[in-house]
Amino acid sequence: MSGIASRFDFKEIQEKVSLHLRPWHRSFQFWVRAADIYTGYKVFQVRVSFVKDVQKQHAMWERQHELAADKIYAMCSDLGGFFLKVAQIIGKPDLAPAAWVKKLVTLCDQAPATPFDGVQHVLEKELGQSISEIFEKFDVNPLGSASIAQVHLARLKGNKNDVVVKVQHPGIQELMMTDIRNLQAFALYMQKTDIKFDLYSVTKEMETQIGYEFDFLREANAMERIHHFLYENNRKSPVLVPRVVRDLASRRVLVMEYIDGIPILKLGDEMAKRGINPGGKMAAAAKQNILKSLTLAYGQMILKSGFFHADPHPGNILIYKGSEVALLDYGQVKDLPDQLRLGYANLVLAIADNDPVKAMESYRELGIGTVSNCGNEQQELLRLAQTMFDTKLPPGVVMLQPFSEDSSIKKIAVESFPEELFSILRTVHLLRGLSVGLGINFSCAEQWRPIAEGALYNAGRLKGANRKSRVRKLSSFRRFSWRN
Numbered sequence: 001m002s003g004i005a006s007r008f009d010f011k012e013i014q015e016k017v018s019l020h021l022r023p024w025h026r027s028f029q030f031w032v033r034a035a036d037i038y039t040g041y042k043v044f045q046v047r048v049s050f051v052k053d054v055q056k057q058h059a060m061w062e063r064q065h066e067l068a069a070d071k072i073y074a075m076c077s078d079l080g081g082f083f084l085k086v087a088q089i090i091g092k093p094d095l096a097p098a099a100w101v102k103k104l105v106t107l108c109d110q111a112p113a114t115p116f117d118g119v120q121h122v123l124e125k126e127l128g129q130s131i132s133e134i135f136e137k138f139d140v141n142p143l144g145s146a147s148i149a150q151v152h153l154a155r156l157k158g159n160k161n162d163v164v165v166k167v168q169h170p171g172i173q174e175l176m177m178t179d180i181r182n183l184q185a186f187a188l189y190m191q192k193t194d195i196k197f198d199l200y201s202v203t204k205e206m207e208t209q210i211g212y213e214f215d216f217l218r219e220a221n222a223m224e225r226i227h228h229f230l231y232e233n234n235r236k237s238p239v240l241v242p243r244v245v246r247d248l249a250s251r252r253v254l255v256m257e258y259i260d261g262i263p264i265l266k267l268g269d270e271m272a273k274r275g276i277n278p279g280g281k282m283a284a285a286a287k288q289n290i291l292k293s294l295t296l297a298y299g300q301m302i303l304k305s306g307f308f309h310a311d312p313h314p315g316n317i318l319i320y321k322g323s324e325v326a327l328l329d330y331g332q333v334k335d336l337p338d339q340l341r342l343g344y345a346n347l348v349l350a351i352a353d354n355d356p357v358k359a360m361e362s363y364r365e366l367g368i369g370t371v372s373n374c375g376n377e378q379q380e381l382l383r384l385a386q387t388m389f390d391t392k393l394p395p396g397v398v399m400l401q402p403f404s405e406d407s408s409i410k411k412i413a414v415e416s417f418p419e420e421l422f423s424i425l426r427t428v429h430l431l432r433g434l435s436v437g438l439g440i441n442f443s444c445a446e447q448w449r450p451i452a453e454g455a456l457y458n459a460g461r462l463k464g465a466n467r468k469s470r471v472r473k474l475s476s477f478r479r480f481s482w483r484n
Contacts, residue, residue, distance in 0.1 A: 023178040026079060030182045033075040037068055065099035073103040081172060082179035084111050084147040085210070088313045089426065105265075113145040119152070119167050126250040133157075134248070138165070146315070148172055148213050148331065153258065156245070161258070163245060166216065168252040173214045180207045198369075198417040205419035209310065213331035216254040220244045222309075222333040223256070229305050230297060238293040238300075240326040259326045261318030264290070264434070270319075286323040287438040293325045294431065299448040302424060303345050303455045306336040310423040312430045314437070334423035340366060342459055344389075344424060345452035351390050351445035352452075356382040369416035380411050388425055391432040392443035 044064045051057050076083040087107040090096050096104070119142075124130055131138050135154045142150040143164070152165045180203065187199035212218055227241040240259065248255035262270045267287075268278045276282055294312065301308030311332040318326040336344070343365040350358035356378035363370060363381060374380050386392070431444055456462035 023174070026175065026178055027182050029079060030075070030179070033071065034186055037071050037075075040064070040068060040071075061097075062099065065097040069097070069099040069103040072100065073107065076104070076107055079179070080112060081147055082176040082183070082210070086183070088315070111145045111147050111150075113142050113150050114167070114169050116140045118170055119150070122167050122170060123165070123253050126253040127248060135165075144315075146329075147176070154255075156248075156255075163255050164242070164258045166254040166256070168214065168216070176210060177207070180210065197414045201417050201419045202422045202425075205422035208419070209332050209334070209423065212333075215251055216331075217249055217251055219330045219333075220246070220249040220254055222307075222330040225307060226301065226309060226330065226333070229307070230300065233300055233304065238297040238325070240320070240324065241330075242326070242328065259318055259320060259328075261320035261326050263315065264317040264319055265314045265437075267319055287440060289323040290319060290325055291435060291438055291440055291442070293323075294327075294434070295442075295444055295447050297325075297327070298427060298431065299444070299451045302336070302427070303341065303348065303448060303451045306338065306341040308334055308336075308423075308427070310334045310427055312427060312434070314434065317434075332423070334420065336420060336424075338459070340418065340420055342456060342461060344421070345455045347385060347389060348445045348448050348452040349456075350382070351385055352443065352449040354382070359385045366421065367416065367418045368414065368421070371413040371415055372411070373413065374411040377412070384412050384414075386445075389428050390443055390445045391428060391435050392445075393432075393436075393441050 041064065044060075048057055048060050048064075051060065072087075076087045084107055087104040090100065090104065120131060127134065134157065136157045136159075138154040139152050142152050144151055149166050149168045152167065153162055154165050155162050184200060184203040184207070187203045191197060191199045223241055223244050227237075227243070230237040230239065230241065242257040242259055245255040245257075267290075271278050271283055271286075294317070298308065298312070309327055309330055309332070311329060312327070316327060316329045318328060320326055343362060346365060347359065347362035349355070350362050359382045360378060362385070370381065370384075372380065428444060435442060453462055
């Protein structure tokens with residue numbers, strides 16, 4: 001008996017040591033891989049500087065991006081957790097090189113699933129009942145698995161409608177916090193050496209927002225608040241928000257309405273299956289309606305309420321009933337202070353009106369600290385605002401390169417950036433990525449102008465006459481343009 005006990009004690013000690021060393025092992029893996037990717041680009045920059053032929057330079061850059069994409073993909077895939085979110089953030093066609101996007105977009109739905117016995121343990125511990133006591137049926141295989149949780153299809157006892165059960169991965173919180181702190185250290189280094197932008201504040205806001213995602217009760221409250229706001233302010237809500245089953249919500253488990261829809265990334269394939277030409281008029285109308293719904297919902301949430309869903313990546317958007325939109329996953333929401341909400345409304349008007357003076361004033365009001373390295377400071381500040389906070393691409397441009405040599409970020413150093421604004425920045429960039437994917441080039445600032453004017457008017461900061469002279473209907477979307 002003593003031998004069995006000692007073997008058991010040794011195994012328990014071994015597991016504790018392994019758990020203690022796990023963050024150190026992940027940190028080592030991150031720094032080795034990040035250093036490899038970074039030094040690869042730095043050495044390449046020296047090599048390519050000796051090549052004079054522009055076409056050859058372009059081909060060399062494409063190859064370098066492909067090599068880096070393979071390494072970034074391997075790092076995010078192997079480490080999982082927070083790095084899957086990193087892949088979502090940087091793997092967008094308006095921000096990252098095409099080779100990165102092609103690789104990283106496939107990671108969105110590839111988080112490893114927790115085995116069912118682990119799911120059952122979390123669920124029954126959180127809800128205080130067995131699965132068989134709560135559910136008439138419960139699919140063992142998940143519908144999908146993301147970085148923080150996975151979802152299962154189920155049906156409650158005495159109910160004919162299916163529900164979705166969201167269950168948090170065991171031990172994921174500590175792991176992701178380790179990853180974020182490593183990224184913060186890397187961001188500090190990058191902003192001192194290569195990128196003149198306050199990346200550290202961005203990563204601090206990411207730490208705050210992702211920390212909230214581990215509390216599903218907070219998510220349930222957010223869903224109900226946004227559902228109420230959108231239905232109260234529209235004849236018909238522009239997006240569908242799933243209803244929460246309140247009695248079955250806890251910190252690590254959330255049960256909600258099941259929506260039978262198609263992930264937005266699979267919309268083209270679904271149209272082809274139904275015999276609809278993805279480039280035809282019917283498809284064009286559907287895509288415009290989808291983007292119109294999302295843009296209206298986000299304009300109202302950010303500018304009118306200040307409380308908004310801050311994670312509109314493609315995995316959180318379902319299309320149902322043709323071109324209706326459902327918005328999922330309310331783990332990342334942001335509640336803007338009125339000062340920032342109204343300051344951003346001013347910046348929206350500056351971008352929509354192409355007004356560099358108003359843009360400068362908005363920067364000061366929002367607390368964005370900049371240092372200019374160019375003669376035409378006002379115009380570059382406006383360009384920077386358009387790059388950061390608008391979805392529209394300049395004529396002939398199919399992808400923005402924010403950190404290229406001729407970009408405004410290289411000419412205007414952003415020395416301080418309020419952490420709270422990162423959620424807006426990320427939301428706008430995700431909307432731009434969606435618009436690029438749908439083949440629509442539009443300005444969210446132009447579409448949000450009447451909402452921004454309404455917010456400033458209600459706050460007593462815009463005269464009624466000025467507002468009435470410029471209001472136009474959001475529903476027209478006359479300035480949407482299609483790229484062929």
